[in-house]
Amino acid sequence: DGGITQSPKYLFRKEGQNVTLSCEQNLNHDAMYWYRQDPGQGLRLIYYSQIVNDFQKGDIAEGYSVSREKKESFPLTVTSAQKNPTAFYLCASRGQGKGGNQPQHFGDGTRLSIL
Amino acid sequence: GENVEQHPSTLSVQEGDSAVIKCTYSDSASNYFPWYKQELGKRPQLIIDIRSNVGEKKDQRIAVTLNKTAKHFSLHITETQPEDSAVYFCAGGSQGNLIFGKGTKLSVKP
Numbered sequence: 001d002g003g004i005t006q007s008p009k010y011l012f013r014k015e016g017q018n019v020t021l022s023c024e025q026n027l028n029h030d031a032m033y034w035y036r037q038d039p040g041q042g043l044r045l046i047y048y049s050q051i052v053n054d055f056q057k058g059d060i061a062e063g064y065s066v067s068r069e070k071k072e073s074f075p076l077t078v079t080s081a082q083k084n085p086t087a088f089y090l091c092a093s094r095g096q097g098k099g100g101n102q103p104q105h106f107g108d109g110t111r112l113s114i115l
Numbered sequence: 116g117e118n119v120e121q122h123p124s125t126l127s128v129q130e131g132d133s134a135v136i137k138c139t140y141s142d143s144a145s146n147y148f149p150w151y152k153q154e155l156g157k158r159p160q161l162i163i164d165i166r167s168n169v170g171e172k173k174d175q176r177i178a179v180t181l182n183k184t185a186k187h188f189s190l191h192i193t194e195t196q197p198e199d200s201a202v203y204f205c206a207g208g209s210q211g212n213l214i215f216g217k218g219t220k221l222s223v224k225p
Contacts, residue, residue: 031211042121042204042215043159050211090158094211101147101166101211106158 003027006091006107012115013078013085021076021110023091031094032074033104036060036087043090049074078112086113117142119207121216128195129224136219138205139187145207145214148181148188153202153218162203163190195223 007022023032031050035043045058049068063082068074074093078085088111092104118141128134138148146167151159165172165179165188172179176195181188188207192199200223206213 035215040124040217042119042217044215045212048212101209103149103161103164104211104213105161106151108158 004091004093004105004107006089006110008110009108011110011112013112014115016080018077018079019112021078021089021091021112023074023076023107024072025074025093025107026072027093027095027105028071029093029095029105030071031104032068033092033094034058034064034066034074034076035090035092037090037109038087046076046089088112117145117214119205119214119216121205121219123219124217125220125222127222127224130195130197132195134190134192134195134199134221134223136190136203136205136221137187138189138207138216139185140207140214141186142207142209142214143186144209146209147213148179148205148207149213150179150190151204151206153204155201159204192221195221197223197225199223 004025013019033048034046044060046064047066049055052071055068065077090109091107094104121138149164152162153159176193178191202218202220204218205216
């Protein structure tokens, strides 16, 4: 899915520091999502946005924040309030399409570690 | 809350054999069920999906079945090959949002 770009690929966070993960898509998709993946676990939803300037909390939003100022971009900030941020973060987007639900397509992910 | 259970967590088969992964869901409003394949350190990739108005769907060696009454759906891979080795995730949902299972690590032995 070359249309979804996440950066950086690897990121290190110091104690008390906020870090921002980038997600950009050129697929003209309305909906975008952020997931967290821990070893041996499925994907857990952090935040999602169905439309520009609107976003909703997912199952594990505490310690994270997002913005959706442009259709193409959905950055995720991992704040110092997130005490266990080490994980693989995946961004996804979904088009409207015809016939109801459409699949989510994923970026390559960002691996965040604590220094 | 809404939940998707996936079994087994690990599955080892001999090359050429079939593999079956099963999932159950709790939300009766779920109407869309995709399956993703994720190789180590890479993005999940959609391999097949099914909507609630269909009971079965096939794509070459891969098939998915859905039983709405029992709220379960399954992935079937026939004639497995070593390159099928990966983690497979099921998911279910509606209105575009998905709940993912915890994944099945499939190993295909040559």
